[in-house]
Structures are given as C-alpha cells and as structure tokens.
Amino acid sequence: MRTILITGPGGSGRTTVAAATALAAAREGTRTLVLSADRTDTLGTVLGATTGPTPTQVTPTLTAWRPDATAGFRDDLAGFQDRASNVLNLLGASRLDPEEVTPLPGAEELTLLRALRDAALSERHELLVVDLPPTPQALALLSLPEELRRYLRRLLPAERQAAAGLRPVLGRLAGVPMPSEWLYETAARWDTELGAVEAVLADRHRVVRLVAEPGPAGSDAVRSATLALALRGLRPDTLVANRVVPEDWPPGLVAQQRKVLEEWQETYDVRALPHLGHDPRGTDDLDALQVPGVNATTSTVEWPVADHLAEDGVLVWHIPLPCAVREELDLIRRGDELVVTAGQFRRIVPLPSVLRRCTVAGAALRDGELRIRFAPDPDLWPRTP
Secondary structure (H helix, E strand, O other), X not given: OEEEEEEOOOOOOHHHHHHHHHHHHHHOOOOEEEEEOOOOOHHHHHHOOOOOOOOEEEEOOEEEEOOOHHHHXXXXXXXXXXXXXXXXXXXXXXXXXXXXXXXXXXXXXXXXXXXXXXXXXXXXXXXXXXXXXXXHHHHHHHHHXXXXXXXXXXXXXXXXXXXXXXXXXXXXXXXXXXXXHHHHHHHHHHHHHHHHHHXXXXXXXXXXXXXXXXXXXXXXXXXXXXXXXXXXXXXXXXXXXXXXXXXXXXXXHHHHHHHHHHHHHOOOOEEEEEOOOOOOOHHHHHHXXXXXXXXXXXXXXXXXXXXXXXXXXXXXXXXXXXXXXXXXXXXXXXXXXXXXXXXXXXXXXXXXXXXXXXXXEEEEEEOOXXXXXXXXXXXXXXXXX
C-alpha cells in the first residue's frame, strides 16, 4: 500500500489538498482511505460528507476516517488501571471512571498513529492519504515512535525481563521493590505497537508532501520543514503551492507569489494549485484544483558511508541537510549514538555498525550536506595481518 503524508503550515490548506488528492485517486479506481486527526470536521466539510470515529464511505472507492482520541484514551486508561490494580490498591488510589476522563496533550497524535498502523495492516485499501497536523506538530509526530521506543528500551531494557525469576531475590538484596511483570509486559506491548507504526512511517512506499502558500511566511515554513525532514532522512516528493492567484489580481501579490514560486522551482518539484476565489467545498471544487497524483518516487534519503581508508584513513558519513546553517549545527557522540542538532531540530541517531568502532575525526557542511569523518579506533578495529 502506498501512503502519502500531507502537511504544511497552519492555514495553508493541507486538509483541502489531502481531500482532493484522495478524491482524485479514488476517481481513477484506487481504493483510497483519507485519514485526519482534526478535532473539527474540516475534512468532512471539504468533502461534503460528515466524518467521524466510524469510517465514512464517501464514494465506492473513497473512505474518510477521523478517529476519536477520547475513546482511544479512555480504553487505554481502563486497560492500564486493570493491569495496575494491585499497585493502585496498595497506594489507596481511586480508579478513574471513563466519564470523567479527558484526553491528555498528545492523545490525538497517538490516536492518529494507531489509526495509521491499523489502516496499513488491514490491506483493505491501496492508497492511504494522511492529513497530518501543521508542520511543527507533524514533524514531532513522525519522530514520536522512534523516540518512545528509545525511551522504553533505556528505562526497561529487554535483558532485564529475562531475569524475571531473579526479581524477588534482587528486590530483597537491593532493599527496594523491583518492577512488576505487568510493567515489562506493557512495555513490550507498547514497543511492538510502536515498532509497527515506525515500520509504516519508514516504508519506502511512503512519501511526504508539503503544502504552502507562496509568500514570505510560506517560504520560511518550507525551508524549516525541509531541514527537519532531512534530519529524519526524508524529503518532500512534491511541494504543493496552494492558492496561486490569477494574473489579473493585484500586481504586488502576483509579483510576490511569482518570485517565491521561481525560488521553489529551483529546488522542489512544485505543483501550483489555483486560488478559486473562495474556500473549496464539495467534490466539484476539489476536482477543479487538479492536485498532483500518486507517483512512483520515494521520500527516503540515504545516508551513505564512504570508505576513504586507503586514501585518507577515514570513513565519511554523508548526511544531506539542505537549508542547514553551519553556525547552527552541533554534533555530540554518545556511545553508539550521535546527537545531531540543526537549528531548532534535534535527533539522536544510532551509528551504523561500521562507525561504532571509530572515533569522530571532524565534520564539515558542504553544499547542503553534512560530512562526518570517522577514524578507526585501533583498540576496536580488526588488525590486518
């Protein structure tokens, strides 16, 4: 199944573009699901059909779904309380009733990720179009599975689970209670669920599509999103320039949009969508936008390791970081991980196995690419006879 993740700055029309993209594919006979996490039914308003926690059949080949974060959060909390009942009773804590529960911040994002996983695993659709939140939240959402799995593995390492039989003895020796079995079981279940979501997001048949209105604010947002995506090994397959005004509109606005479009076309595959003069509503308006269709490209960007041992005695890790600024880059080696900071964005990246036996010998940013030099550690590198 192919997945198109659509995001952009707030108010750029990403939900409209997501709906139009899904409708266009469905009209060609592709079984399509459009998924949104918006609390308000913007997706339904654009499609002309009410959407909600139950998937809605808009056309024979188009389904729209807006999962309910509240219901999912209540179910998770109820399950947690059931598994932790002994601990809660020991502490004298009262159980929360489902009716008094409201979702915590981040519940919508987790609900969307679960829905994305379920849709991918169901195999009922050939195309999944995801209306992601505005760019800053979308970027955090894309990194969430990887970060949460990392936290779980640090807090509750799998190897400790293997010592389940020794836990009572270790508890008496340490003088403190050891984590209960249910805690490890819950962590393992979460790790499995997050791993499934991470696999969907990392699939090469998944692309990221940016939507922005050509102008100073849109230009800044695209530049920031491009850098953040690059730090995750991604690039937009298409940049949708939304609400491009006709030539007979005010000359100042036309000139401003034309300038930004020319700049974007030097770097991105740009598709301009016309300003209809009103907010798109219904399938006729969505058809009039003529959005880009599904293509065979990928958003995945490789980070190759080049072998320069014979010439310079180093290995060079090439990390494309378009829009990065040299003064805003920072690197920290921590064990088998590398902490990469680019402006306001940060990622902890596991080192490729060949680089774990090396030390960092230097780094440089050239032509939008970060090149990190690694020198073999004599104490860890295999000795040649």
